[in-house]
Amino acid sequence: MKRWVSTVMLLSLLGSFAAPIVATAVETTESTASGASESTTINSLSSDPQQTVPTESAPIPEKTEDTKESVEIKNSLQFDKTSEFVDKDLSKDQTELNLVGTVNSSVENNQPVIFEMTKSFTVKDNEADEKIILNETNETIGKYTVDATGERTKYTLNFNKLVKGDTRFKLILLGTITRGPDQTVDFYQADQKLFQLAVPKLKESEESSSMSESETTATTDSAKSSTTDNSKKTTETSKENEPTKKKNTIKAKANEQKARRAAGPIDDLFTQFAPGDNFVSDSSLDFDPDPPTINSVIDFKLNFVIPESVRTEMVPGDYYEMDFPQGLAIGTPSPSGNLTDNDGTIYGTYIFDATTQKLRITFTQQDGKDFLPPENGSVTADVHFDTKKIMQPGQTSIVYPTKTNIPPLTIKIKPTVGSSISKAGHTDTPNNPNKVIWNVDFNKDFSELTNPLLTEHFPDQVTFNKEETGAVTIYPLNVDFNGNVIDTG
Known part of the structure; x- marks a missing residue:
């Protein structure tokens, strides 16, 4: 007796495409009197070469390969x-x-x-x-x-x-x-x-202590010896001066190192001695008025941090310079000034250059003071929106230079308009009109409105025909910085 199983289409629904597999299964059963044992075969009709695999007693081959993968140690x-x-x-x-x-x-x-x-x-x-x-x-x-x-x-x-x-x-x-x-x-x-x-700095008190100790030792040795000759005195005097010579040598070598390198941008110092750190820590913008208009005065503030590994490598005259963020503009005269610490010591200068549209912070050494760059600080200036880049009100982005690692800042600039809503009308014909067309412009100041409701009260002389096609049409408005309608969308 033969029993047939119809063709089955199997589709893989988990892949990026459907993979059809067509298979035909034939099950054959013979009488036990013939002495033949029952067996089942599956014929593959896929794209692979055809194989006939008996499933009655097919042995499972043993894996003789060593499949253990080597583990990378890091x-x-x-x-x-x-x-x-x-x-x-x-x-x-x-x-x-x-x-x-x-x-x-x-x-x-x-x-x-x-x-x-x-x-x-x-x-x-x-x-x-x-x-x-x-x-x-x-x-x-x-x-x-x-x-x-x-x-x-x-x-x-x-x-x-x-x-x-x-x-x-x-x-x-x-x-x-x-x-x-x-x-x-x-x-x-x-x-x-x-x-x-x-390397820790040499302390003055330690040098003075070492010098006093040498002088005391020399004096004691002199007192003990009653037969000191000129050569011995010369040796003792040389020992007394060793700490002073050592101190002068250290200063000379330090000055020599600084003299070999000319002052310049500190970006390379960060790359070499503080990889992953950044001079700019953050920045903020305060607007007057707020929400801002195109004429707002913007209080720009930039905060900076200098790690110890960079400060020890700096020389007087080193500076940090960056392009001013896109969307902002530095006006004339160029804002500039001194940078001072809590004690009033001037450690640097800054300038917001209106000509180059760059910010530069220069670290200086005040006369009679040690050169000690600060751990952190900040600079501020009043700036404005760049009207050459920002052409109309609405959402805009302030884009900082890539080197600052500060993401773009999205803000909304509002038009300067006296009233957010206005209404004007005209007839369909100058003489014997049949219709009046009203134009109502609203939210011209870009306010944040939730479910706004606009109500119209018609005079007794007119009737609103809501069945007429196009009786009410809503368009988006494009306005300029003064709230004047430029066109409709």
């Missing part, structure tokens, strides 16, 4: 801004570096993490033996080794275990600071700069 190193230098032993010119960081791991592993440090800071114990790595609770979580034979000091961190995700760690390094033109300690991984720490 450890990313990052240092915290809480890392700092701490004076440890002034008599021995020793400084402690507390280095705090995080290793982010793609999977759990124990691979070594390697970084390099410039030799502005020289670790005291740089032998090959291992030192301990601590966690935030000062527990040992691994060991590290130091290799100072290269151009930069190499640190190899061997953690007991790096978990998937973040592993926090701390290194306490004791060493000395080499003060010179390089005023920072830089950290690298695979020749990529990761982090930077400013």
